[in-house]
Amino acid sequence: MKERNTGGENPGKKAAGIAAADLVKDGMVVGLGTGSTTAYTIAELGRRVREGLDIIAVVTSYQSEMLAIEAGITLTTLAEHPELDIAIDGADQVDSSLSTIKGGGAAHTREKVVSRSAKRFVIVADESKVSEKLEHYVPIEVLPYARELVAKQVKELGGKPELRMAARKDGPVITDNGNFVIDASFGIIDDPKEMSAKLSQLTGIVEHGIFTNVDEVYIGKKDGSVEIRKL
DSSP states (O other): OOOOOOSSOOHHHHHHHHHHHTTOOTTOEEEEOOSHHHHHHHHHHHHHHHTTOOOEEEESSHHHHHHHHHHTOEEOOTTTOOSBSEEEEOOSEEOTTOOEEOOTTSOHHHHHHHHHTBSOEEEEEEGGGBOSSBOSOEEEEEOGGGHHHHHHHHHHTTOEEEEOBOSSSSSBOOOTTSOEEEEEEOSSBSOHHHHHHHHHTOTTEEEESEEOOOOEEEEEOTTSOEEEEEO
16 A cells, blocks of 8 residues: 655654554554545555554544554444543643644544553654644634624633634635634634633534543654653
């Protein structure tokens, strides 16, 4: 099988993705996230499957589904396996407390469901994604019917909402769930758990991209080394 182009060789992403794949053992049910770093994890797991690794996986997006199928990984669903042994996913930004912002690929709703279904949730990222505090915009999946209401509520929380527009088509980005995405900028987020709770209370949202349930982070460096951070 020809290895899929993961968006340009990035030693940090590749190192983190491959290192985290070593956490997966025979017999596990694995959650597979979305994005360029997780693509390396999926490719590495596919290589190990061809060597005899026996796993099944739940994917978080059409992208990760296609990568997993191409890699030869057997897929299942949360309906069949509601509890996962481990979930591995990428990040847009990770802070010093391991709080994470995800959703750059508009898959954060399914990613959060999968991460909360797993006994162990691991983030893979290169060092450019690590910050002392979160200051990345927060992706919010919204019902199309409620987009203006959600934008109003985000402003009331002190945020700046922006409807995410598609790059190669007219109109907004449509998630795998058929919804819109509003990217909300709040500046520096001093208390991710508090912000997460406030966003979860907004009427009209499906899910937001602040994750506070990360168990450990694999950080790939430019020299190919990997730093592991745990709480």
